[in-house]
Amino acid sequence: MIRERRNKAKLELYYNKFVNDSVVDPNVHPWIGESWQRSKDLGVGRDVFHLNIKLSREEISKRRERYTTAIDFLDGLYNEIKEHFTSYNLSMLLTDQDLYVLKNYAMPFYQKTAGELEGARMQEEDIGTSSIGIAFRNKVPFLMFGPEMWIKDCQNGDACSAPIIVDNQVKFVVTVVSIQQEELPYSAMVAMVLSIKYAMEQHLAMVASLNAKNTILDAVPLAVYHILPGGEVAYANKLGNSRLLGIVPPGTEDKNEGPNLSDVLVNYRHTPIYKGFLGVPSYNREVTWITPRKTYEDITTVVPLAGDDSEVESIVAVSLPIEDLRTLVAHTAGYTARYSLSSMVGDSQVFTTMKDKASRTARNDYHFLLQGESGTGKQRLAHGIHQASSRAAGPLIAVKCGDMPPEILEVELFGRGGNEAEGRPGKLELASGGTLFLDEIEKLSTVLQDKLAETLKDGNLSRCGESVQRPIDVRVIAACDTDLKRLVEKGVFFAGLYELISRSVVRVPPLRMRRDDVPGLAAHIVEELAALHGLPAKQLAPEAAAVIMGYDWPGNIKQLQGVIEQAFFRTAGNIISANEITMPGEQRLSKAWKEDKEAFVEAWKAAGGNISRLANMLDVSRVTLYRYIKKYGLDKE
Structure with missing residues (x-):
């Protein structure tokens, strides 16, 4: 509150009247009268300006670090007008929201030097009535005349205090x-x-807004740049800076100024940035950036920024690295780990030893080889290793090498070259930054074994039909049902590829070697089925557990999974009895389904409408099932 000039002799009389008689004269400003009364009730001394509560050097240093933005601004402002302060014997104080003194500028503040004052608390209970306390309490600027101050030491000067309000809160005075x-x-x-x-x-409001915008820009998976004429980078967000670190000229990395893209981009005049300064915008274009160190591929948008005279003064460029786009696509396509190592159930020594080794080795970045019989859970283990590794945030992509002819598998792994319509990345590129799981790696052709070994060794690949070298960063987890080393000794498998993938080898034990784990595995399968299909939980009866314990399970966990699935969907109640267990080799379902549509529909319902599950139950291939589905006209229902 800005007040008119007051007669100081009268103000002194009002002050003495209150001190001696505890009477607030009607001419005293209400806020001051109220503050006098509180100061008296608090027992604040009236004669000497004491600094009773004060921060340590370490504490005031921490507070200054927290409020660097405000202090730096006031420092700069004071330096511009300090001659004015000197000429008129002015002093200036900055206090924080707790009214601790952050800094004292110019002349001593009520005969207190900066060293004495900085870190002291200036609340009403410390110094009584002051313009600082009233401005803070009422959140408005306030001019106070000397005789209105509570402490006589301070009555020889007038003070004007103003609260600095940000987001409706007093941050400083x-x-x-x-x-x-x-x-x-x-x-x-x-x-x-x-x-x-x-x-x-x-x-302060502008800085807060900029900080918020910078936080947002640093969080987006895009590189954002503000570029001045000639190619100088005036601003780059976090991802943009990381990209720039790889292209700045050698020897200039420690300099504060941003790189000049016209100096570091070999093809600068052929990029959308150069055209942007000619007033030509570009949207979502695939752009190749050629530097002396590396070649980058981005999806780039460039927007010219015009000044008042409509001339282009700068441009904003936003780019998404293609390798990052591929990672996003991979995640969108579901290329993520579905299982953790903790989801692998078992307490037998042979299993826990294997699991511990997998957990330890997952932390390394070596390629990995899993060896074990078919159905032992190698794919689930690969998921768990990926999730326990430093690549967990990247994609996990699986390829079964025995599922397609060599020429198709080559394109699947390495991609196809050509124009935008024809070209596409392979699984090796899509898995960059993550893990590629190659199941049945022993079924790779010798040509592909050699090509894969060279690619993994060099960290670069060429798509089928092109000679461009593309960098990849991928970890391979390979799986094999047989002893891969023996295949190398027989000359069937390429030794160079074996050396690359066998630095870490984990042997997955068959189920017959961990028989005590069978009941726990069965219970876990039942639990997963209930959760997956939103059905009530079920339990294995003791006699059912005894039945499955008495079998060798040559098909391992996969075979056990099929048997438990059949029993789960066949059981109406919550307890799976021994009668519901159809062991391999037993025939429980009538062959009538081959001729009777109603029998087939009943089996279909028992399998929950799942083709793979029904194929297991009827012991036929999916192709055969589709033939019967068509025969009975179920594909039209």
């Missing part, structure tokens, strides 16, 4: 004290304080 009131008009001092308040609030 700025106070200017004038000793030579005759030489400096009150209006000048007040104008100075109000100008500082306005400028500081605007600056």
Whole structure:
């Protein structure tokens, strides 16, 4: 609150009247009268300006670090007007929201030097009535005359304080004290304080807004640049800076100025950036950036920014690295780990030893070889290893090498070259930054074995039909049902590829070697089925557990899974009895389904409408099932 000039002799009389008689004269400003009463009730001394509560050097240093933005701004502002402070014997104080003094500028503040004052608390209970306390309490600027101060030491000067409000909260208080009131008009001092308040609030709000925008820009998976004419980078977000680190000229990495793209991009004049300065925007274009160190491929948007004269003054470029786009596509396509190592159930020594080794080795970045009989859970183990590795945030892509002819598998792994319509990345590129699981790796052709070994060794690949070298960063987890080393000794498998993938080898034990784990595995399968299909939980009866314990399970976990699935969907209640268990080789379902549509529909319902599950139950191939589905006209229902 900005007040008119007051007669100081009268103000002194009002002060003495309150001190001696505890009477607040009607001419005393209400806020001051209320503060006098609180100061008296708190027992604040009236004679000497004491600094009773003060932060340590370490504490004030931490507070200054927290409020660097405000202090730096006021430092700069003071340096521009400090001659004015010196000429009129002004002093200035900056306090934080707890009213601790952060900094003292210019002249001593009520005979206290900066060293004495900084870190001291200036609340009403410490120094009584002051412009600082009233401005803070009422959230408005306030001019206070000397005789209105509670402490007599402070009554030889007038003070004007202004709260610095950000987001509707008082963050700081700025106070200017004038000793030579005759030489400096009150209006000048007040104008100075109000100008500082306005400028500081605007600056802090702008910085807060910029910080929020920078946080948003750093969080998006895009490289964002603000580029000046000639190619100088004025701003880059976090991802943009990381990309720039790879292209700045050698020896200039430690310099503060941004790189000039016209110097580091060999093809600068052929990029959308150069065209952007000619006023030509580009949207979502695939762009190749050629530097002396590396070649990058991005999806890039460039927007020219025009000034008042409609001339292009700068441009904004937003790009998505194609390798990052592939990772996003991989995640969208579901190329993520579905299982963790903790989802692998078993307490037998041979199993826990294997699991511990897999967990330890997962932390390395070596290629990995899993060896074990078919159905032992190698794919689930690969998922768990990926999730336990440093590549867990990247994609996990699986390829079964025995499922397709060599020429198709080559394109599947390495991709196809050509124009935008024809070309596409292979699984090796899509898995970059993550893991590629190659199941049945022993079924790779010798040509593909050699090509894969060379690609993994060099960290670069060429798509089928092109000679462009593309960098990849992929970890291979290979799986084999047989002893791969023996295949190398027989000359059937390429030794170079074996050396690359066998630095870490985990042998997955067959189920017959961990028979005690069978009941736990069965219970876990039942639990997963119930959760997957949203059905009530079921349990194996003791006699059912005894039945499955008495079998060798040559098909391992996969075979056990099929038997438990049949029993789960066949059981109406919550307890799976021994009668519901159809062991391999037993025939429970009538062959009538081959001739009777109603029998087939009943089997279909028992399998929950799942083709793979029904194929297991009827012991036929999926192809055969589709033939009968068509025969009975079920594909039209």
